[in-house]
Amino acid sequence: MIAEPQPTPYDLTFRIFRFPVRIHPMFWLTTLLTGQTSLQRESPLPLLAIWVAVVFVSILVHELGHAFAFRWFRADSRVCLYWFGGLATSNNPPGRPWPSIAVSLAGPGAGFILAAIVFATNRASGWSVQSLYTYEAYYQLMWVNLAWGLMNLLPVLPLDGGQVCRQLYRIGGARRSEEAALKTSVAVGAVVAAYGLMDYLGQPRALFNEIPSELRFQSLFTTVLFALLAYGSYQALEQLRSYSPWESSYDDTPWRRR
Structure with missing residues (x-):
């Protein structure tokens, strides 16, 4: 999930702020799937279109945050949107x-800034109450950039929080920082997936009734996502344990290994 996908004839490509951007067709498909609840509401197609636009803008801003951080450290960068999000990569990170931590945090940071701009402009003009569609755009922009941004900071690989966790283990002098980061990723990913599943099933009700709705998943998509991330980290951990010290380094980050 951290590898850049191969180009396809259906990719959309353009440049923004001199960064090459490529949008894989699976990005549109997964975005439509995550917004399928809009189809159960009044005016489903406009609401679904708003969801797709919000996710596109928000994830592009997130990845541009990484890209600008790469540029700050005099590294080239390109952006690819695909599957459940995107990827900003560099040939000389x-x-x-x-600096690696700064690059990882710049993505969620850009999303938080976008949320602050949306909030401030709404407080100043009240544009979100003009219609159902403006309210939907406001709510979704705040949700995606705040809730998804905070979720992305969890120490689960390959999320940004997992990348930060890996670097903190290196700074702390952990003997096998990569192994420690993967163990943390497996544990946290499994706990979050279990939490999401229980919340989705509504059990135990007494526990989840006390949790603010903003902190509840109630989404099978989120549960499956973190279960897959935990399993992917477990596979990577088993593969890492099979490596000989003379064949691979425990401390190479993913972008350095590519």
Whole structure:
């Protein structure tokens, strides 16, 4: 899930702020699937279109945050949107831990800034109450950039929080920082998936009734996503344990291994 997908004839490509951007067709498909609840509401097609537009803008802003951070450290960068999100990659990324952490945090940070702009403009003009569609756009922009941004900071690989966790283990002098990061990813991913499943099933009700709705998943998609991330980290951990010290380094980040 951290590898850049192969180009297809159906990719949409363009440049923004001199960064090459490529949108894989699976990005549109998964975005439509995650917005399928719009089809159960009044005016389903316009609401679904708003959802797709919000996800596109939000994830593009997120990846541009990474891209600008790469540029700050004099590294080239390109952006690809695909599957459940996107990827900003570089051929010459910063190899030191602190710059790598800055690059990882720049993505969620850009999303938080976008949410702050949306919130401030709405407070100033009240544009969100003009119609159902403007309210939907406001709500979805705040949800995607805040809730997804915070979720992305969980120490689960290959999310940005997982990348930060890996670098913090390196800074802390962990003997096998990659192995420690993967163990953390497996544990946290499994706990989040279990939490999401229980919330989705509504059990135990006494527990989840006390949790604010903003902190509840109630989404089978989120549950499956974190279960897959935990399993992927487990597979990577088993593969890492099979490596000989002379064949691979425990401390290489994914972008340095490519």
